[in-house]
Amino acid sequence: MRYDVQELLQTDSEISRTNGMAYHPFLHLPRQTDFSVSSLLTAGITPSSQSSQSPISGQLSPQTPISNTQQQQQTIVPQQPTPVHHPHQPYFPAAALAALASHTPTGAHQHLYPGALLPKLPPHHHAHHPLGTPYTTAEDVVLAASLAAHQHHPAMRPLRNYPEDDGVDDDPKVTLEGKELWEKFHKLGTEMVITKSGRQMFPQMKFRVSGLDNKSKYILLLDIVAADDYRYKFHNSRWMVAGKADPEMPKRMYIHPDSPSTGEQWMQKVVSFHKLKLTNNISDKHGFVSIQIILLFPLILFICHILHDGGSQAGYCTILNSMHKYQPRFHLVRTTDILKLPYSTFRTYVFKETEFIAVTAYQNEKITQLKIDNNPFAKGFRDTGAGKREKNRNSLMSSQRSSDGDKLTPSQTYSSSRGPLGLDTRQHHHNHLLNQHHNNHHIDDDDKLLDVVGPPHSPLLNSLQQMQSQAHGWFNFANEAHMEDVRRRLQAADDNERDGSDSNCSDSVGGGGGGGGAFRPTTSPKENSKATSGSSYPSPNISVGPPIQPPPHLLPYLYPHGIYNHVAPPLSLLHSPAMNPGIFLNAQLALAAQHPALFGHYSGHSPSSPLHNLKAHRFSPYSLPGFHQGSAFDAVTPGQSNTNNDRLQERSLSSSPSHNLNANSDSPSSNRPQSASPTPTNQRPLSQQSSSAFTPQVPITNNNNTNNNNNNDRSKNGNGNSTTVHKTSTPSELKNMEKMVNGLDMHQNGNTVPTSLASSGSVRSISPDDQKKTINLTDQ
DNA sequence: TCTCACACCTTTGAAGTGG
DNA sequence: CCACTTCAAAGGTGTGAGA
Numbered sequence: 001m002r003y004d005v006q007e008l009l010q011t012d013s014e015i016s017r018t019n020g021m022a023y024h025p026f027l028h029l030p031r032q033t034d035f036s037v038s039s040l041l042t043a044g045i046t047p048s049s050q051s052s053q054s055p056i057s058g059q060l061s062p063q064t065p066i067s068n069t070q071q072q073q074q075t076i077v078p079q080q081p082t083p084v085h086h087p088h089q090p091y092f093p094a095a096a097l098a099a100l101a102s103h104t105p106t107g108a109h110q111h112l113y114p115g116a117l118l119p120k121l122p123p124h125h126h127a128h129h130p131l132g133t134p135y136t137t138a139e140d141v142v143l144a145a146s147l148a149a150h151q152h153h154p155a156m157r158p159l160r161n162y163p164e165d166d167g168v169d170d171d172p173k174v175t176l177e178g179k180e181l182w183e184k185f186h187k188l189g190t191e192m193v194i195t196k197s198g199r200q201m202f203p204q205m206k207f208r209v210s211g212l213d214n215k216s217k218y219i220l221l222l223d224i225v226a227a228d229d230y231r232y233k234f235h236n237s238r239w240m241v242a243g244k245a246d247p248e249m250p251k252r253m254y255i256h257p258d259s260p261s262t263g264e265q266w267m268q269k270v271v272s273f274h275k276l277k278l279t280n281n282i283s284d285k286h287g288f289v290s291i292q293i294i295l296l297f298p299l300i301l302f303i304c305h306i307l308h309d310g311g312s313q314a315g316y317c318t319i320l321n322s323m324h325k326y327q328p329r330f331h332l333v334r335t336t337d338i339l340k341l342p343y344s345t346f347r348t349y350v351f352k353e354t355e356f357i358a359v360t361a362y363q364n365e366k367i368t369q370l371k372i373d374n375n376p377f378a379k380g381f382r383d384t385g386a387g388k389r390e391k392n393r394n395s396l397m398s399s400q401r402s403s404d405g406d407k408l409t410p411s412q413t414y415s416s417s418r419g420p421l422g423l424d425t426r427q428h429h430h431n432h433l434l435n436q437h438h439n440n441h442h443i444d445d446d447d448k449l450l451d452v453v454g455p456p457h458s459p460l461l462n463s464l465q466q467m468q469s470q471a472h473g474w475f476n477f478a479n480e481a482h483m484e485d486v487r488r489r490l491q492a493a494d495d496n497e498r499d500g501s502d503s504n505c506s507d508s509v510g511g512g513g514g515g516g517g518a519f520r521p522t523t524s525p526k527e528n529s530k531a532t533s534g535s536s537y538p539s540p541n542i543s544v545g546p547p548i549q550p551p552p553h554l555l556p557y558l559y560p561h562g563i564y565n566h567v568a569p570p571l572s573l574l575h576s577p578a579m580n581p582g583i584f585l586n587a588q589l590a591l592a593a594q595h596p597a598l599f600g601h602y603s604g605h606s607p608s609s610p611l612h613n614l615k616a617h618r619f620s621p622y623s624l625p626g627f628h629q630g631s632a633f634d635a636v637t638p639g640q641s642n643t644n645n646d647r648l649q650e651r652s653l654s655s656s657p658s659h660n661l662n663a664n665s666d667s668p669s670s671n672r673p674q675s676a677s678p679t680p681t682n683q684r685p686l687s688q689q690s691s692s693a694f695t696p697q698v699p700i701t702n703n704n705n706t707n708n709n710n711n712n713d714r715s716k717n718g719n720g721n722s723t724t725v726h727k728t729s730t731p732s733e734l735k736n737m738e739k740m741v742n743g744l745d746m747h748q749n750g751n752t753v754p755t756s757l758a759s760s761g762s763v764r765s766i767s768p769d770d771q772k773k774t775i776n777l778t779d780q
Numbered sequence: 781t782c783t784c785a786c787a788c789c790t791t792t793g794a795a796g797t798g799g
Numbered sequence: 800c801c802a803c804t805t806c807a808a809a810g811g812t813g814t815g816a817g818a
Contacts, residue, residue: 193812193813195782195783196782196783196784199811199812200811200812202811202812233781280782322781322782323781359781360781360782360783361781361782361783361813361814361815362813368813368814371812371813372812372813375811375812375813376789376790376791376811376812377788377789377790377791377810377811377812377813378788378789378811378812378813379788379789379790379812380787380788380789380790380812380813381788381789381812381813381814
């Protein structure tokens with residue numbers, strides 16, 4: 001379904017009138033995307049990557065030939081360590097806001113979520129946009145906004161406040177397990193099947209963590225957020241932008257079942273999130289909806305608790321839209337109490353190579369083959385299997401393929417598999433590292449062999465989008481048992497906790513939530529080149545700060561005087577054996593995340609608040625091996641679609657993906673811009689070559705005029721005043737909550753509005769189909 | 781574009797067996 | 800009691816027809 005910008009720009013009041021839908025600020029949150037501002041927080045990110053991070057930043061570097069990237073990096077380096085309190089306001093012009101608005105996927109909604117402009121803090125030892133330069137791009141704006149917000153936040157602390165006050169001095173490093181395989185998929189344009197019942201991801205999301213404090217407790221989380229605001233289609237063997245994205249379901253965070261565990265425990269094993277499933281079933285009771293109700297209405301948490309519990313056995317799904325691009329994110333939080341999670345420091349790790357497009361059926365045959373070749377469960381479809389595919393393959397690919405490849409050990413195939421076309425890599429089967437390199441070489445060859453045009457270049461998460469998505473952060477516990485277990489562990493942790501250890505959590509701002517533009521690779525061609533060169537920006541991109549949008553003081557948000565008094569459950573409920581604390585936490589997080597302004601903000605909390613003594617957020621860069629593997633996604637960047645056609649062209653010049661498979665990318669070659677300037681497409685990888693072809697198909701979002709109304713709000717937000725919209729919405733919220741409490745539905749004039757969609761700010765964009773689907777929600 | 785039934789496969793854990 | 804093997808159930812895969 002497509003949505004007209006003008007339609008999206010309807011004012012809230014208009015919406016309520018035209019739709020007959022009760023206006024509810026909760027329902028008008030911006031589209032859920034991604035909060036990441038990691039581009040500014042990524043430790044490993046290089047100046048060059050920084051300069052390239054702005055997906056829409058034409059002014060910063062658009063025209064610069066790829067060959068100049070390094071030079072640019074150097075010029076920016078000196079400006080790296082930008083104090084968070086550095087004067088920034090002057091560099092946050094209205095023009096920047098306009099740019100921001102125009103680049104925001106759902107720009108019309110941006111103003112609805114002031115928190116989206118919360119601080120995204122730069123790493124203290126990495127470059128980012130020079131503050132001396134006027135911010136003329138969305139990213140710049142976001143940065144400025146973040147800085148502004150940070151400055152305005154009395155509780156905010158400079159990045160250098162890290163290490164935290166608890167005295168723990170850790171230096172977490174996260175590596176993606178099976179990175180090589182991910183890169184293979186990424187090059188072709190990873191697709192993940194989503195089904196009604198939920199489908200696991202493959203490759204699996206597994207990480208190896210190091211550098212943690214052995215004794216400290218950590219909670220590891222994973223979430224999947226929209227990578228951009230476009231819908232795609234696979235046409236003529238290539239991914240193309242097919243229009244504006246459908247309304248995004250609010251995303252939850254999946255807390256690793258073993259959380260919390262000590263750093264020592266985490267480091268001893270590979271952290272796997274394979275149980276997380278992807279679904280397109282918005283009425284899935286294990287999905288968002290049932291919990292959404294909880295989140296919106298603390299009073300009925302208990303009911304929802306039951307729902308949640310009932311679905312505990314079926315796995316945990318995250319709801320995605322088919323034909324949309326997503327980016328998984330790994331979060332690491334050091335905290336001893338789950339309840340402190342919302343205002344603890346989140347370290348967000350974004351691995352570009354894990355980006356994928358959700359599909360209900362595989363579009364790219366090469367992806368299918370790669371899955372079959374590497375996924376043990378699909379072994380039956382391999383050449384040696386008895387599956388039907390064998391027949392087909394015999395006629396299609398038999399000549400190229402080596403049947404020996406199927407002899408790989410199933411359990412190891414994912415990391416030591418052969419190439420997509422069955423290129424034999426067995427000789428490396430027992431040497432993982434060598435194998436990885438080997439396979440990558442093969443994959444490169446395969447890419448050449450495969451006449452495949454990659455999907456559009458990942459647009460990076462618009463910083464704003466990224467931040468927004470976090471506004472919907474949810475904590476999705478594996479199940480009730482797990483929740484209890486978590487509580488027990490936390491209790492134990494508290495008992496053994498060091499004095500003061502983590503007792504004071506940051507009341508920060510959400511650090512902006514995390515990262516920003518984790519994928520910055522998008523903007524200009526040269527930027528892309530850097531991004532894909534293997535060293536320009538690291539894999540993962542990291543950000544530090546709470547993913548949940550703003551809420552510095554979560555609990556107060558949940559229990560704002562005069563707002564929830566009549567519906568909010570007693571705090572004691574938190575400890576009620578009948579109440580799942582995790583659920584409650586979810587509610588807290590969601591409420592706080594979605595209504596940061598509603599509950600007052602940084603400076604809005606009372607000194608008497610139980611959280612007032614929480615220490616400010618700590619932001620610290622975590623240097624990781626920089627790396628970025630070229631991807632088919634890089635071929636075209638739909639994003640930046642701003643109105644700047646030039647950028648589109650620039651994007652078409654995206655650098656070729658790096659062939660450097662070394663995560664550290666220390667080799668000179670890895671740091672070298674791949675191809676300079678307008679390199680003839682035939683000199684670039686196929687996936688890149690297609691970029692130009694896609695460019696014209698990138699939808700031009702005409703936001704210049706349509707977002708005017710939002711710009712004002714953003715300006716306010718950018719100045720740290722993010723409460724404007726929500727504060728004025730409180731009455732509506734109350735009204736809506738009453739309705740929910742009374743009838744647990746959102747019916748208005750015969751229309752049922754899924755809370756999930758509503759909260760994601762997609763209410764106005766909900767399609768008839770979605771509405772139809774959501775009718776079932778109330779039945780559950 | 782999506783859903784579903786299907787065959788094929790791996791994974792998991794209980795049950796059985798032997799030292 | 801422990802280690803190992805066997806077996807069946809559960810569950811993950813992509814396929815391809817049909818909506």
